[in-house]
Amino acid sequence: MEDILHHQSSQFDEELGRLRSDVLRMGGLVENQVATAIEAYGACDPRAIEETIARDQDINALEKQIDDESAQLIARRQPTAVDLRLVFGIIKIVTDLERIGDEAKKIAKGVRRICDAGSNPTQFAPSIRQLAKAVMIMTRESLDAFARLDSALAQKVIVDDDGVDAEYKEILHRLVTDMIDDNTTIGLAMDIIWIARAVERIGDHAKNVAEHVIFIVDGRDVRHNAYQID
Amino acid sequence: MEDILHHQSSQFDEELGRLRSDVLRMGGLVENQVATAIEAYGACDPRAIEETIARDQDINALEKQIDDESAQLIARRQPTAVDLRLVFGIIKIVTDLERIGDEAKKIAKGVRRICDAGSNPTQFAPSIRQLAKAVMIMTRESLDAFARLDSALAQKVIVDDDGVDAEYKEILHRLVTDMIDDNTTIGLAMDIIWIARAVERIGDHAKNVAEHVIFIVDGRDVRHNAYQID
Structure with a gap:
């Protein structure tokens, strides 16, 4: 009996481990998406633009797959306490990763519009690249925090968002001033x-x-505790 | 034994029912938020503005509460198949309801900025109100679809979003043209x-x-199948 339990438990560990790997794989794809979209910006590289747009489907498919795996794992294994919290957290995490993919696609479409109009946004490229670098570090570190279950690193990411919000507001201010001029x-x-x-x-x-x-x-x-940009 | 099972099952039904009611209650709060934010628009009513911003906390608290109830229900009742799908769906739904609350708050803050600057956006008020009416109907119908588990009505909401996207793009176009003029x-x-x-x-x-x-x-x-605005 004990052996069976132990066997079941390590199979369960294996399944949970696979689920975590899938989340990290999805995270890797999403990171890549953002990087490609930002590369396209300034360079007007049509291949990078189309690649970013097309690859969004892979991310969407992975979200569905992880949702399915999570549901099956709950149904079959009936996890409790900490394991259930992990699966719950994963369901929420993949929703946000998928939305990062959506934003990368929006960036690529914006770049395409600019390039199709014959413009090249060299003037703002350094600011956008700097902002993008900051959010890419945040994304990377949030995934590292998930991989290592490191809540101190997660806390750092939450704090870093304030800096990104401030930088974004400054870029926005400059852009609106330019429009007025x-x-x-x-x-x-x-x-x-x-x-x-x-x-x-x-x-x-x-x-x-x-x-x-x-x-x-x-x-x-800890949701809804920190400063939110408007 | 059968009695116990039956008793357990109706207790379970009761818990599931309560979870569904909580989602509908959260939906009602969110609908109200959007309506109040839109009322504030054009009227520059400071009470409506502050009320919308302050009440966002109630919605956030309700999201946390429903997440907790869902996790406890899964841990205690270990639902399978259709019941598990319902709980899974609820976890996803409350995330979107909470974000609708966030958007209502953003509207209220935007209205506050406009009114603080001594402006009154009468010119665009009819267009914004019409757009808002359309999304309020969508919100209402998506909640009705959830209450009655009516997938045909849900399908209608999905189709209606295309009209909203088109209307939004037209408003945007007019605003940018105005800025240029x-x-x-x-x-x-x-x-x-x-x-x-x-x-x-x-x-x-x-x-x-x-x-x-x-x-x-x-x-x-059915996620990611339909047209997405960029």
């Missing part, structure tokens, strides 16, 4: 605003992932 | 753009709720 740039400025907005949203989702990690590790629900 | 209106136009954007996002979340209802009823995962 020179109304021939309004079309381009609006496209850059949507891109900056999408980058900023990626930071929000990375922060959400970090909050789910803290829930998994500590059982504490 | 008269660059003294840029600040106000940007505030209205963020409000229109928030209204459009409410439609997206209502559509998500409808997709979760179809998943609950039919076991079909």
Whole structure:
């Protein structure tokens, strides 16, 4: 009897482990998406643009797969306490990862619009790249925090989002000022605003992932406690 | 033995019923939030603005509570098949309801910015109100679809989102054209753009709720199939 239990338990561990790996694989794809979208920005590289848009489907498919695996695991294994919290956290995490993929796709579409109009947003490229770098670090660290179940690292990601929000507001302010100074740039400025907005949203989702990690590790629900951008 | 089982089962039904009622209660609060935020728009009613912003906390608290109840129900009752699908669907639905609350708060803050600047967006008020009416109907119907587990009504909500997206794009186009014509209106136009954007996002979340209802009823995962606005 004990042997069976032990066997069942290690099979269960194996299944939970696979689920965690799948989340990390999805995270890797999503990170790649954001990086490719940002590379496309400034370079007007049509291959990078189309690749980012097309690959969003893989991320969506992976979200569905992980949701299915989670449901099956709960039904078959009936996990309790900490394991159930892990599966719950995973269901929430994949929702945010999928939305990061959506934002990457929006960035790529924004870049395509700019390039199709014959513009090249060199002026704002350094600011956008810097903002993107910050949210990519947040995304990376939120996934590391999940991999290692490290709530201190997750806490750092939550704090870092404040800096991203401040930087985003500053970019927005400059773009609106530019529009007022020179109304021939309004079309381009609006496209850059949507891109900056999408980058900023990626930071929000990375922060959400970090909050789910803290829930998994500590059982504490820290959502809605911190500063939210409006 | 059978009696005990029966008793357990009706207790379980009661718990599931309570969970569903809580989701509907949260939905009602969220609907109210959107309505109050839109009322504030145009009227510059400071009470409606502050009420919308303050009440977002109740919605956040309700999300946490429903998440907790769901986790406890799974741990205690170990539901399978259709019941588990319902609980899974609920976990996803409350995430979208909470985000609708966030968007309502963003609308209220946008209105506050406009009114604090001494402006009154009468010119765009009819368009925003019409867009808001459409997404409020979508929200209402997605909740009705959940209450009655009516996948046909959920399907209608998904289709309706295309109309909202088209209407939003038209408003955006007009606002950008206005900015180009008269660059003294840029600040106000940007505030209205963020409000229109928030209204459009409410439609997206209502559509998500409808997709979760179809998943609950039919076991079909219809996410990522339809047209997505960028």
